[in-house]
Amino acid sequence: MNKEITIIANWKSNKSLPEVEGFLAEFEKLLATRRFDSSVKLVLAPAFPALPLVSDWLKSAQVLRAEGALAISLAAQDISPYPAGSYTGAVSARNLEGLNLEYVLVGHSERRHYFGESNQVIANKIDQALSSNLVPILCLDDPDFESQAVVMSAEARAKSLVAYEALSAIGTGQSTRPEVVIEAREQLAHHYDLPKFIYGGSVTAENVGDYLEISDGLLVGGASLKPEDLMAILDQVKDWQERADSGRG
Ligand code: PGA
Numbered sequence: 001m002n003k004e005i006t007i008i009a010n011w012k013s014n015k016s017l018p019e020v021e022g023f024l025a026e027f028e029k030l031l032a033t034r035r036f037d038s039s040v041k042l043v044l045a046p047a048f049p050a051l052p053l054v055s056d057w058l059k060s061a062q063v064l065r066a067e068g069a070l071a072i073s074l075a076a077q078d079i080s081p082y083p084a085g086s087y088t089g090a091v092s093a094r095n096l097e098g099l100n101l102e103y104v105l106v107g108h109s110e111r112r113h114y115f116g117e118s119n120q121v122i123a124n125k126i127d128q129a130l131s132s133n134l135v136p137i138l139c140l141d142d143p144d145f146e147s148q149a150v151v152m153s154a155e156a157r158a159k160s161l162v163a164y165e166a167l168s169a170i171g172t173g174q175s176t177r178p179e180v181v182i183e184a185r186e187q188l189a190h191h192y193d194l195p196k197f198i199y200g201g202s203v204t205a206e207n208v209g210d211y212l213e214i215s216d217g218l219l220v221g222g223a224s225l226k227p228e229d230l231m232a233i234l235d236q237v238k239d240w241q242e243r244a245d246s247g248r249g
Contacts, residue, residue, distance in 0.1 A: 002039040002241045006217030007233060008137065008163075008198065009224030010045045010077065010105065020050040024057050026227040035068025040237055041217075042230075043103055045075040048091055055099045070234070075103035075137065078111060081124035083131075093132035104129045106160075107148065108139045109167050119144065123151040126160055136160045137198065139219070141167050142184065149191035158193040163219045169201025171221060176201055178210050185214070205232035212240045 015023065046054050055074055058064065064072060080090035096104075106129060107122040122138070129136040138160040140148060149157055164184045169176045176184075176199070185197050199211045200219030211218055224230045 002037055004039045005237050006041040008043040008219045010221050028063050030231045031063045036070040042072045043075050045077050051099050073102040077105045079104045079125050079129050081121050093128045103137050104134045106136045106138050119148045119151050126156045137163055139163045139165050162192050163198035163200050165200040173202050175207050182214050205236050208233050208236040209240050
């Protein structure tokens with residue numbers, strides 16, 4: 001059995017709706033020429049307005065029904081820390097119902113930095129996500145490991161999928177050295193259950209192999225925006241699995 005690998009494509013505030021349609025049409029062509037092991041999972045995280053479009057595509061695309069089809073699920077990039085109600089502009093867990101989401105990104109360093117989100121706000125978002133059965137993908141850089149954990153319940157710490165993303169690696173082309181990622185994982189294990197561990201920060205098809213051994217998946221920003229770049233990453237995951245498989249041989 002191959003280890004399960006989850007690739008999360010975070011499109012951030014990129015792509016108009018026609019651009020998302022264009023991406024899906026191209027990506028579909030690339031998918032049609034490949035087969036995947038069921039242990040490879042892709043998660044698409046478009047901006048809120050594109051969620052219904054991608055959700056409908058996931059329901060209807062024939063290429064996702066074929067044998068050896070890639071398993072793809074959907075994530076929101078953010079969620080309100082409040083329940084449904086009078087919170088103008090916020091997108092609550094209730095608003096996201098019916099879209100067949102599986103995940104929600106929470107605490108991305110861009111949310112912490114540009115939108116001033118505190119650890120407590122992020123903990124509240126995680127509670128909202130869990131109350132709607134969404135899996136929170138909790139993004140953390142070294143300074144947040146403990147301060148974030150202390151404001152979370154034991155349940156939230158056990159159920160969050162933790163993604164380690166050093167600020168210095170996000171969108172900079174300077175991915176974090178694998179030794180540093182291993183050390184971060186060890187530190188994180190003091191505070192979170194880590195059923196799975198995700199690495200993010202300047203991941204590309206060229207360096208993806210460096211992280212598959214030491215993680216259960218990757219959070220990819222810039223290199224997930226073009227269909228061919230995202231597929232190149234998935235191809236590397238397949239190659240890595242085949243090598244690991246023959247090594248076990
Ligand atoms: P990047 O972004 O791959 O462009 O570095 C990663 C992220 O911010 O999730």
